[in-house]
Amino acid sequence: MSLLQVNNLTKRFGGLVAVDSVDLVVNKSEIVSIIGPNGAGKTTFFNMLTGIYEPTTGSIKFDGKNIEGISPEKVIDIGMARTFQNIRLFSNMTVLENVIVGMHTRTSNGLLHSILRTKKFKHEEDGCIDKAIELLSTVNLDSKLDEYAKNLAYGEQRRLEIVRALASDPKLILLDEPAAGMNPQETHELMEYIRKLKQMGFTVLLIEHDMKLVMNISDRIYVLDHGAKIAEGTPTEIQNNKSVIEAYLGKGA
Amino acid sequence: MKTALDNLKGKSTKNSLKIIIIIAIALSLLVPFLNLSSFVIRMIIMVGIYIILGLSLNLVTGFAGQLSLGHAAFYAIGAYTSAILSTRFEMSFFITALMGALLAAFFGFLLGLPTLKLEGAYLAIVTLGFCEIVRIVALNWMGLTRGPMGIPGIPAPSIFGIDLGTEVGYYFLIYILAAATIITIYRIVNSRVGRAFIAIREDELAAQSMGINTTMYKVLAFTIAAFFAGLAGSFYAHYVTYIDPQSFTFDESIQILSIVILGGMGSIPGTIIGALILVTAPEFLRSLQDYRMVMYGAVLIIMMLTRPQGIMGASKTKIKRNKLASSKISNKGGE
Incomplete structure (x- = not known):
């Protein structure tokens, strides 16, 4: 069953067509x-899915509902969480707090409960803390709960950002170049982790430049170039696709 | 093993902190009975007022990251509302203070609305403009505020027929108000709402992607901050018994902002210390006579150059993990 169905999605910035009638399932x-x-329109495509940009034309159907032009804070509500190409953690918040902020849409303590420290408040806070610790233990960050996010190593920050997205119990998780800047060992660990996410029942949509990672874990791959989709298929099909090779290496390669 | 040790460590620091707080509270309750001069008592009461003002501004500027140069406006709205209601309608302080705080909160809500679109310096200019508008309205709306003549004869607060218009009465009243503000702001900051404020300060786009309605939370921060500033204004009016527009100029906003910056943006203890220093420093420097304000300025500059994050440093919230949660970790460690 298709969770996300994108039809004919286009984004124009003035005369520039950043994303040109892309279909994706x-x-x-x-x-x-x-x-x-680079510059193929991948991140722009993500930004339309997550409500940061409004599509010029086209439709996005998520979990049976049309969501094009939805506001960014609603996107996570309906079950789509993302990470950013350039890490966007809450630097001066602790590891634990970052993850708990990720649960914002799944929690409801308002001003009154917070000020009065009601039973509901305590119950919800405890639940969040337990759940956050559990999630953090899956990426070996549970020993750094009270560390400020800015003090984490680069690879740890990447993992924390993924966990923060997972904290909202998303149906679909969008990862924007999660392996960028990682060394081979870290990339390998990330690959295992994304596999684990799939086993845990998450659905993953990934933008990535690291071909080894992409070819190893993807069920299917879409290739964009100059905003348009030039190929789609399994990793083996993509590796042998002429236009893909041309886009990456130029003609005559 | 490690977690057990950590728990223990956490406990001992928590206990020593508790002891310090209890001693501080005990000492502060004795203050009015120490036979201090009324000048000193007056200064302490002003520190209390500025603690409320500083903390409320810190919520907007330090925690939610929205620079406001118009905090004195809410202080003024609270003071004028209270003064007018008590002098014309003879309402008791507890009603006028609530009305003053609520009206200030309403204006805070209105001022929060432009923050939907504005950021940083642009927002600062809007808040500055708002502060001027309030002062000019107070100066020119003769029928309501008596303009430059000000409002004299604001009655002292009383409760159940007990007159609180004594040094001891004012002291304990501001003590309770400041304590209530500290506790409330502390609890807001250490909650889902407070984390949303801080997340907006740290990275607005990421906060939005976490499902935080940034518009709503920014307006909320302004509204809460204005409520407490209005409360401080009400107390001030009933304390000095005479107010005029001169008490609520732009300088006042800057004074409050200085407290927040000096103490540490996003630090509650910092704001308390900042208020203590900035309210009392001009008096301590009085012996320097004409050079007093020069020294005052120099101290601020040196402070900012050597410790730009403020006395207590930037925001440090840490989620308190109770026994239940920590025991779960240690259980996991044992498995």
């Missing part, structure tokens, strides 16, 4: 990757 429990050279 993500099924439940799949790992789908979007690849393409």
Whole structure:
């Protein structure tokens, strides 16, 4: 069953067509990757899915509902969580707090409960803390709960950002270049972790430049170039696709 | 093993902190009976007022990251509302203070609305403009505020027929108000709402992606801050018994902002220390006569150059993990 269905999605910035009539389908429990050279429109595509940009034309159907033009804070509500290409953690908040902020839409303590420290407040806070610790233990960050996010090593920050997204119990998780800047060992660990996410029942949509990672874990791959989709298929199909090779290496390669 | 040790460590620091707080509270309760001069008592009461003002501004500027140069406006609205209601309608302090705080909160809500679109310096200018508007309205709306003549004869507060218009009465009244403000702001900051404020300060786009309605929370921060500033204004009016527009100029906003910056943006203890220093320093420097304000300025500059994060440093909230949660970790460690 398709969880995300994108039809004919286009984004124009003035005369520039950043994303040009792209169709894309993500099924439940799949790992789908979007690849393409720099400037191909991958992040713009993500930004439309997550409500940061409004599409010029086209439709986005998520979990049976049309969501194009939805506001960013609603996106996570309906079950789509993301990470950012350039890490955007809450630097001066602790590891634990970062994850608990990720649970914002799944919690409801308001001003009154917070000021009066009611039973409901305590119950919800305890639940959040337990859940956050559990999530953090899956990426070996449970020993750094009270560390400020800015003090974490680069790879740890990447993992924390993924966990923060997971904290909202998303149906679909969008990872924007999670392996960027990672060393081979870290990339390998990340690969294992994304596999684990799939086993845990999450669906993953991934933008990534690291071909080894993409080819190893993707069920299906979409290739964008100059905003348009030039190929889609399994990793083996993509590796042998002529236009993909041309886009990456130029003609005659 | 490690977690057990950590728990223990956490406990001992928590206990020593508790002892310090209890001693501080005990000492502060004795203050009015120490036979201090009324000048000193007056200064302490002003520190109390500025603690409320500083903390409320810190919520907006230090925690939610929205620079406001108009905090004196809410202080003025609280003071004028209280003064007018008590002199014309003879309402008791407890009603006028609530009305003053609520009206200030309403204006805080209105001022919060432009923050939907504005950021940083642009927002600062809007708040500055708002502060001027309030002062000019107070100066020119003769029928309501008596303009530059001010409002004299604001009655002292009383409760159940007990007159609180004594040094001891004012002291304990501001003591309770300041304590209530500290506790409330502390609890807000250490909650889901407070974490949303801080997340907005840290990275607005990421906060939005976490599902935080940044617009709503920014307006909320302004509204809460204005409520407490209005409360401080009400107390001030009933304390000095005479107010005029001169008490609520732009300088006043800057004074409050200085407290927040000096103490540490996003630090509650910092704001308390900042208020203590900035309210009392001009008096301590009085012996320097003409050079008093020069020294005062120099101290601020040196402070900012050597410790830009403020006395207590930037915001440090840490989620308190209770026994239940920590025992779960140690259980996991044992498995």
